[in-house]
Every structure is written in C-alpha cells, then in structure tokens.
Amino acid sequence: MTVNVLGISGSLRQGSYNTALLRAAKELAPEGMVIEEFDLAPIPFYNDDVRLQGYPPSVEDLRTKIRQADALLFVTPEYNRSVPGVLKNAIDWASRAPDQPFDDKPVAIMGASMSALGTAFANHHLRQILVYLNAHMLNGPEVLVGGAASKFDAQGRLTDEATRDFVRNHLTGLKRLTLRLKG
Numbered sequence: 001m002t003v004n005v006l007g008i009s010g011s012l013r014q015g016s017y018n019t020a021l022l023r024a025a026k027e028l029a030p031e032g033m034v035i036e037e038f039d040l041a042p043i044p045f046y047n048d049d050v051r052l053q054g055y056p057p058s059v060e061d062l063r064t065k066i067r068q069a070d071a072l073l074f075v076t077p078e079y080n081r082s083v084p085g086v087l088k089n090a091i092d093w094a095s096r097a098p099d100q101p102f103d104d105k106p107v108a109i110m111g112a113s114m115s116a117l118g119t120a121f122a123n124h125h126l127r128q129i130l131v132y133l134n135a136h137m138l139n140g141p142e143v144l145v146g147g148a149a150s151k152f153d154a155q156g157r158l159t160d161e162a163t164r165d166f167v168r169n170h171l172t173g174l175k176r177l178t179l180r181l182k183g
C-alpha cells in the first residue's frame, strides 16, 4: 500500500529552510510513500467565537487532510526555544473538536535552524503537544538540521549528503511505524 503523508512546514517565509527541508523530504521519500504539502498561510488566528459559528474553510480543509492522511510530517523552525505561533495556532484549530484528527496518527518531526543546536527545543515542545493529542510519535532517528545556511544551495535544494541520509532514514522509520500501527 502507499503511505500518504501530509507534510506541514511551520514557516510562511518564501525562502524558508524548513519548507525547503519538507521539499527535500518529498524528493527523498522511500518507495511507497507520497508526501503532500499543506500551506498554513490561509489559517486565521484561533478564535473560539469564530469556531462556534463553524470552522473557516481553510481549517476544515486542514482537519480533513489530517484525517485522511496515513501519517503526518511536521517540519518546524524554532522560535525562542519553542514552536512558531503559526504552527501552534494551526494545531489548536485542528484539535478543537471531540473527533480531533491527531488521535492515533503516526507523526514525525524534522526541523532546520541557523544555530548549531538545530531545532532540538522546538522539536521537543511539539512532541509534547502531539503526545497530549494522542499521536504516535516517531522517536528516531531525529532530524535536527543546524547551520542550515551551509546545507542548502541558493535554490533551496538540500545539498548536504549526511543530512539527506538522515531525512531518508527518518522517512523510512515513519513508513515502518505507520505500517506497523495499521497492522
């Protein structure tokens, strides 16, 4: 079977390293895995008054695509040692219903940063949020890309061979976890 993955970058920036890392993941996915990209830009700020009138179409779209996906791949920047508000906001929207779509979902997290520490802190905060939502987290191998400026070329292609191997192994791990959970 094909493992359909919904890939979500936590950066809205045109030249984002994290979106570039997500595009590298699409290219490096193992056979039998397809990664679709979801754009968070149209998601509004969370407002419970708005939710009570019905989910905005962009949020409904996100919830549907999460539910339909066999697995999720988050590619997150680190902002002030945590997850960017854009990403947390989208998760908050998607989670706000009794049938929240993260329940029982296999999830992997990658990230890229300019610093030497990569996105270790953001990765672990995001992991905690998703564990609360009862997702099944891929524990390793982790993909924490530090010094991002030296690992992508001017067109945003991931050129660092060691990092490309980490991404491949990470996605193979996600495929294995997903198939195991499906029985």
Ligand code: FNR
Binding pocket: 011, 012, 013, 015, 016, 017, 018, 019, 077, 078, 079, 080, 081, 082, 112, 113, 114, 115, 118, 119
């Ligand atoms: C950052 N950056 C950053 N980097 C990091 O490694 N740890 C951090 O805590 C932070 N904090 C932080 C806060 C804010 C508000 C911004 C805008 C940036 C730098 C960040 O890693 C860098 O801008 C990346 O390039 C952001 O990811 P994208 O947009 O390239 O995907």
